[in-house]
Amino acid sequence: MTPKVVGIDTGGTFTDFVLLDEGGKLRVHKVLSTPDNPAKAVLAGLRHLLNGAAADIVHGSTVATNALLERKGAKAALVTTAGFEDVLEIGRQTRAAIYDLNVEKPPPLIPRERRIGVAERVGPQGEVLRELSDESIRTTVDALRALGVDSVAICLLHSYANPKHEDALLGAIESELDAFVTSSYQVLPEFREYERSSTTVVNAYVGPVMARYLSQLGDEVTSGRVRIMQSNGGIMSLEAAQRLAVQTILSGPAGGAVGGFALGQRAGFDNVITFDMGGTSTDVCLCAGELSRTSETVIGDVPIRVPVIDIHTVGAGGGSIAYRDPGGSLRVGPRSAGAAPGPICYGQGGTELTVTDANLFLGRLSPEHFLGGERQLEVKPISDAIASFAAQMNLSMTDAAEGIVRVANATMERAMRVISLERGHDPRDFTLVCFGGAGAMHAADLARNLGITRIMVPRAAGLLSALGMLLADVVRDYSRTLLVRAADLDDERLDRAFGELETRANTEYENEGIAAGQLLLERSLDVRYVGQGHELSVPMSADFETSFHDIHHRRFGYADPKRPTEVVNVRVRAVARTDQPPMPEHELQAADASAATLGECAIVFDGDERESLLIDRSKLQPGNAFSGPALVVEYSTTTVVPPDFHCRVDAGENLILERLS
């Protein structure tokens, strides 16, 4: 019998729980988050759900993320090649906003006085140009001791090509000091010193905080295995997460993307764009048969180069504030009313018009059914606010409210164009899977603008991140920079490079009780034309160069098979499949949805108020179907079905909206 498994997602407001019991049944639970000590909410929820019973846990933690964003990490030091102590501070010597004279640049996570230069030097081919002496090691350890740091990052020039000096320093510091020590070769053995340093430093900065949190959790949860969600969409052991906390920086959004993609696949859709619209921002992620990943993330102005799910975020959400700029244009966001004071309709003192207010005014939110009626929405103050905004914009009230929604959509559309068209995908080939509180209100309009014809609103869309954690495999990414021309690479050399990574993978997994036979090892290469500065990921095959030309052509519109290519990195993704929970499949009932119809409501579409069906999602049966205009209400989200869309409930209780042609 498979044990119970609980997925836990710590969010800003709520901590969500999804329990999968021995019989494959799902139970959900929500607790208010406890930001001062997130473990409190986690443990309270577990007590409620399990009542002392044993269970395995998969946890998406924001502890590392918050430590980074709020700059509350460890007191850390950086050990680097002498003469390059400022690489972390100089970065790429650019400013974040070109036309802003007041542009700021956050200080580096480790200040100058804690960046220690070591006399040593390795060259680009891994050749040692200057030996690391025992004396240098000793001086470094002494300096670290004098600084009294809790954590140490080691990043030496060209260590990806030869980690000898990093290893020596790592060993010495670990044995001499009681500190968290992390080296760039362990975290990211890839070239480009600033990005590698930055990633290593983030790990050193958030590592001790994460380790403390996880060991507390591990101590309290004794009756099952605790695993942690990573930014790459896979899960990892508690021990690994303590060492490589940098891998968890985006674990919350990753859970959502994994959940959205997995549910989409189960519903029969392999090409999916996940669309998570919350209060202040919107996350989108394109999955063309697999979760897309990237190694180019920036969190709080700090670059992080470990592979993460390629989630694109824009500052538009339900709480985004609308205003008129001096040129007369209607603008929305990125300023947000957040949870407090929130939109005007929350009645908590908010005075600035938000996207949620506009939706309510247009009838796209039902005031009686918001959060199951727990929170009454106030309509009257919105009419006044819209009236004065409309007068200011010289628009009718309806046009002003619809305008706010359309401008917010334009921002989200831009994000979707970036992840689809800009990367060589046609959005029309994709199904939009939406979740988050506001996604399903905007999905149909967005889909129409992008030529997307199908939308899926999963069951329990509000808990998708926690659910996604139950659907994730154990995944770890290994990589190393080669920088060798493809013509100079024989099979043996490539095999050796992959072999090294695979040996590491097997050893690490074995230490966690996963046998080599259970591992799926996927080999891939980062390839570019010799002389280019940007690489494309290509699955390993005997003929990987041909695949590279094809991918380059699809992405950028041309390829040049005569040009020599170069292998920048080799990568291995080690996947151990987890037992996937079965999802209920129901028999389809008749199409008639009248049993779920609560009545009628008025919604504005394109300036016209239309009588629309008001439908209670909890009463809908698989097989029920209806045409727009309609509004489907449930506890944590609302789905708008415009007149040109049809809606049905599939066997997995998902809403499937399809555009009528």
Added chain:
Amino acid sequence: MTSAAPTWDPVTLEIFRNLFYSVAEEMGVTLCHTSFSPNIKERRDYSCALFDGSARMVAQGEHMPVHLGSMPLSVEAAIEHVQMQPGDVVAVNDPFCGGTHLPDITLVQPVYLGDQSEPVFYVANRAHHSDVGGMTPGSMPLSRSIYQEGIRIPPVKLVRGGEVVDDVMALILANVRTPTEREGDLTAQIASNRTGERRLLAMVEKYGVETVTAYMGHLQSYAERMTREAIRLIPDGTYRFEDCMDDDGQGNGPLPIVVTLVVDGDAACIDFTGTSEQVPGSINAVYAITLSAVMYCFRVIVPFPIPSNHGTIRPLQIVAPEGTLVNALPPAAVAGGNVETSQRIVDVVLGALAQAMPGKIPAASYGTMSNLTAGGTDHRTGEDFAYYETIAGGMGARPTADGLDATHCHMTNSLNTPIEALEHSYPFRVRRYAVSRGTGGAGRFRGGDGIDRDIELLCPAQITILSDRRTHGPYGLEGGEAGKPGRNLLTKPDGSERELPGKASVWVEAGTVISIRTPGGGGYGSPVESA
């Protein structure tokens, strides 16, 4: 005020602002990810933009400010000199005919609808190539005329009816040091324009050509309104400011750049009368650069993000006397005008604005891109190489904050080349890369510090440095001290060190170390008050 169509609504305006901008950005992604010059792929020294049927800019990506006003002149030159047909792409780099300096090659493509005979739009992109020939590798020479600076390309068809014109391509490639790289970059530029064309045509299909065209006009008027609004807030009056270039590298200097700013209601006149005559050395700026620098200064005083387009220029009248440092005539040498003199033009215009609106404008930033070029034969591969890079400095202190250290300012925002990428691609060893502590000017708010970058050449090479602010430091404001001037040093393999002038070209032996120390920014407010 001009307006393309009588009616617009504030919602559609915002939607098109997003659409046009995302097309320009996507063109940039294509160019950056597929190009070969370190200048383009690593340093992002490029710009992509959309233009209406009259060659007026509609949107530019968040790329290089120095290309702001100069891109439209390339499009105008292409229209004037070439009879374009569908599927054509025009290349131009002639500074005296739509270009800025020779390394910046611009590709202009007309966009046609169906079988119409006149283009409805244009797309263009400009990229800084790491070598276009001329007297020293990297094509940023200490030249005395344009003829020494590399291949000069007047507007010519590089692509005709969708096919690359082999004769033209061959002529270009025969004149540069790294032809394989050049061909790759030009191919990337062609692909970038095609991306722009494809997206614009899709937009027309969805919204109709009338609406798309109309909103191009509306967005220009919108940027104009925003700019006029910002100018209206400046008190009417006449403001004068003067600064100088150290020298021209040919023994002439200091060279004054003078501006008289007249603000009248919602319009401004920027008059450079009094500026030095054009000089024999290679720091002359053509008019396109002056236009870009002025546009930049007025763009940064608008307190809202606005599209970079033709509207910004409408309230501005620029007087740049011909034959001066800010409007050079042929056959002036202009390699450094784009990178050096452009920064000083910003310094003087902002200096005048600081008098007009005290408390709003920062002290002078480092004011020189400290251009370092190197070329020779890589002893490891036997292949010729041409390397070019700009090095940031200290930002001027702001009225309410210190200047940032080691950050590119004003007319450029190009990235550094990673040391590990550099040492892999070139016969160099970087010895030191550090913030030049203490170089920012003191003040209530401190100017940012510059950068120290020491590079050892592992094989004999020709080194050219084009830098300024080596004798006259960036000015402080309101009692703040000037930033420290930069320095250029050469250390021979035997350890002997000598100072190089701001503009220098030397052949060095293997083992030589070149050290660049960039200037700090000026301080703001009297340093005594802060004590």
